[in-house]
Amino acid sequence: MLAVEKIHTYYGLSHILFGVSLEVNTGQVVCLLGRNGAGKTTTMKSIMGLTPPKQGRIRFNNEDVGGREPYLLARKGMGYVPDDRRIFADLTAGENLEIAAREPKEGEGWDKERVYGLFPALRTLDSRRGGFLSGGEQKMLAIGRALMGNPHFMLLDEPTEGLAPALVRILGETIGQLKEVGLTVLLAEQNVKFTLGLSDYGYIIDDGRICYQGTVKELIENEEVRKTCGI
Ligand SMILES: Nc1ncnc2c1ncn2[C@@H]1O[C@H](COP(=O)(O)OP(=O)(O)OP(=O)(O)O)[C@@H](O)[C@H]1O
Ligand SMILES: [Mg+2]
Numbered sequence: 001m002l003a004v005e006k007i008h009t010y011y012g013l014s015h016i017l018f019g020v021s022l023e024v025n026t027g028q029v030v031c032l033l034g035r036n037g038a039g040k041t042t043t044m045k046s047i048m049g050l051t052p053p054k055q056g057r058i059r060f061n062n063e064d065v066g067g068r069e070p071y072l073l074a075r076k077g078m079g080y081v082p083d084d085r086r087i088f089a090d091l092t093a094g095e096n097l098e099i100a101a102r103e104p105k106e107g108e109g110w111d112k113e114r115v116y117g118l119f120p121a122l123r124t125l126d127s128r129r130g131g132f133l134s135g136g137e138q139k140m141l142a143i144g145r146a147l148m149g150n151p152h153f154m155l156l157d158e159p160t161e162g163l164a165p166a167l168v169r170i171l172g173e174t175i176g177q178l179k180e181v182g183l184t185v186l187l188a189e190q191n192v193k194f195t196l197g198l199s200d201y202g203y204i205i206d207d208g209r210i211c212y213q214g215t216v217k218e219l220i221e222n223e224e225v226r227k228t229c230g231i
Pocket of ligand 1: 011014016034035036037038039040041042043083158190
């Protein structure tokens with residue numbers, strides 16, 4: 001579904017990603033692990049077209065999408081949950097969901113009711129303003145909002161960051177459910193235990209380079225390698 005081929009991304013003159021390549025196949029949850037500042041968010045933003053790479057290729061459903069605007073990628077079925085959530089503080093939780101609604105291309109789509117089915121805790125917050133939600137509630141809302149666009153593929157940037165253990169568990173179950181209904185996911189995380197429990201395949205990024213890649217079994221067994229890669 002997604003193939004990132006040797007991308008180089010910069011912020012101004014700072015060279016951040018050095019030839020990052022990764023692949024995500026349909027129906028998989030693939031993780032991108034890495035310590036603080038390793039380049040996870042930059043990789044996600046490069047894929048979503050927010051920080052277009054200067055070199056390399058990004059293919060999505062066999063189409064070259066490098067340099068495309070984020071809204072075009074969203075139309076093609078790419079969903080993005082940024083690490084900083086970007087919830088509208090003055091809109092209610094319900095309104096935050098409604099403004100993101102997009103007709104599904106085919107089959108059953110996501111609506112507010114379906115999002116509340118996935119996150120029952122959000123239903124009771126329907127009329128609360130986004131700015132008054134807790135960090136965990138905002139995380140759930142940000143995922144719900146991305147689902148309202150009916151993506152086939154979702155970029156999830158550090159969903160567990162700052163969440164209490166009980167919420168981390170619920171989030172893990174939710175991602176499992178999304179996979180069951182056919183969503184393909186690229187998950188950027190620092191929380192190794194949470195992430196490996198959910199993923200089919202994983203990459204470790206360090207200093208803007210892919211340091212290791214392997215099956216979940218290989219990633220679990222190779223603790224030495226994980227340490228070398230800073231995770
Ligand atoms: N807007 C920016 N301008 C300049 N440098 C940036 C910018 N955003 C990030 N960087 C730098 O790019 C590098 C990679 O950052 P990135 O946010 O991709 O890492 P990360 O793996 O997502 O880290 P974290 O776990 O802290 O979210 C870091 O050295 C960071 O300082
Ligand atoms: Mg990040």
